[in-house]
Amino acid sequence: MRQMKFKMERPDLLHEGDHVTVSEGVLPSNYYYTIDPSLAMSGNFPFRERLLAREGTVTAIEENDRGFYVIAEFDES
Numbered sequence: 001m002r003q004m005k006f007k008m009e010r011p012d013l014l015h016e017g018d019h020v021t022v023s024e025g026v027l028p029s030n031y032y033y034t035i036d037p038s039l040a041m042s043g044n045f046p047f048r049e050r051l052l053a054r055e056g057t058v059t060a061i062e063e064n065d066r067g068f069y070v071i072a073e074f075d076e077s
Contacts, residue, residue: 018058
């Protein structure tokens with residue numbers, strides 16, 4: 001299982017246990033991922049760390065002084 005962190009701009013868009021799908025974006029030297037439909041966005045990942053799965057489950061929502069973060073788990077086996 002692989003865990004990834006996504007930035008969510010507003011509270012209560014996602015909740016623990018939600019099933020999510022992600023879309024992949026490509027930059028010149030990185031990939032980034034968006035939880036559809038544009039609910040949260042990941043940071044950039046180098047090509048060697050590309051996410052293989054496109055569906056996952058929200059395992060936690062964290063709030064800190066910088067905002068809301070979604071932790072999602074993906075099965076890449």
